[in-house]
Amino acid sequence: MQSANLAVDLPNRVVGFLEFATMTPPLAPAGWSRWLVPPAALSVHLSIGQAYAWSVFKPPLESALGLSGTASALPFQLGIVMLGLSAAFGGTLVERKGPRWAMTVALCCFSSGFLIAALGAFTEQYWLIVFGYGFVGGIGLGIGYISPVSTLIKWFPDRPGMATGIAIMGFGGGALIASPWSAQMLDSFGAGSEGIALAFLVHGLVYAVFMALGVLLVRVPPPGYRQGGDDGPRPAPGAAKPVAGALISTAQVSAKSAVRTPQFWCLWVVLCMNVTAGIGILEKAAPMITDFFAETDAPVSVSAAAGFVALLSAANMAGRIGWSSTSDLIGRKNMYRVYLGVGALMYLLISRFGDSSKPLFVLCALVILSFYGGGFATVPAYLKDLFGTYQVGAIHGRLLTAWSTAGVLGPLIVNRVADSQEEAGRSGSGLYGLSFTIMIGLLVIGFVANELVRPVHPRHHVPAPREAADDHVTSEQHRTG
């Protein structure tokens, strides 16, 4: 009887939740702790980070539906394309509607993407899996990725690097959770089309519940919130921390104006080059370490190479929180000097001495991957420093097109060069020498672009009284959010 009532009541409850999620301005009540916002962000990022564990589904899909390797990668590829597009074009809407609306959209799209994919697997209609996971789910990826960025920066004006680092670390962590979890599920349900459908169904439902925490907890700071938070320092309104190498502006720039500034495009190049350099290692990590030491006394086994790949994932995740938090202390420009300058040095060390010392090779690769993760996590705070908090989420969304570009550029360079070197009769570490030289060149280009970053010209600033800028922004979000 009770369950029958619950079944009748369930649609009303769902409707009530959606009304709450989309209509209520999520303004923080008195006493709301800012430390509730990072777990809200993490609940979304840990979920959507599942995208990087898509490879778990590839072999079962290929055998169950008779697909090629290229075809089975389509849902993931479309998902990443949709991530870039929805983040770039949906960013302004996310700023206007607020984080709770954005997280609800992310929840609905990401979860229903899995449910559509489940239907596709059950009926053996592969196009439904591509459409569901790739197109619908991909919109959830993009909106979800940028949903907490602006809010976190506003809650943690004293530690924006750390705050966004926590969330963006979650995107890396999502694959760590999903990879073994999905594999275990496929083991239990079977790797046939029905087993895959059931696994997709469970993913959709569990992620919906998990992400709901973010929708329920996320709040925008109250008007006038401008200091270091509940346990931090309270600098005067508009004051910036005197960090060496920092370019912290108190002015605000809209997303529309930001893309017309050279600073935006310098950062676009910086991010694109840094990500491409990271992908240079990530793309071929396992064959690379095997090839490097194939002709030595201590060749690397297949399982050891898998362990190396796992270690790189750990470095990627640690770099997101570690280096991004460090950027709060040394300044964003200095941090990118390290990512790009030391990154180039690490590539140089690998290409010169990598095949003579396994620890050196592993250490350099770990540092490069930590810089790759750190580059992703630090860029929202860099944008905040240059363009203010006004539409930083929307600007970040537009900047993510650099990620999409690097996602194509990185694998293309590494694979093409490795193939051409193989055709030229090279082997072992010789397969990668040219790739590494190209990566060093790209990092140097990124370094120069970072050096060219200067404070934004006042003509791009939002014409609001300087002292009231933050209040204006928060009130604006409250009114529309």
Added chain:
Amino acid sequence: MTTSPANSTAPAESRRTGLIVFAWLWVGIPLAYGVYELVLKAAQLFTG
């Protein structure tokens, strides 16, 4: 939080402690599981 009502909000903040712990466990437990699985795999580099 804001400058003047900081003292008055302090008790309210302490009441949120349970919620903060719950929220961090909600995200921390799955993340710890993922990191644990990662460590098991990464160990293969030294043992494999």
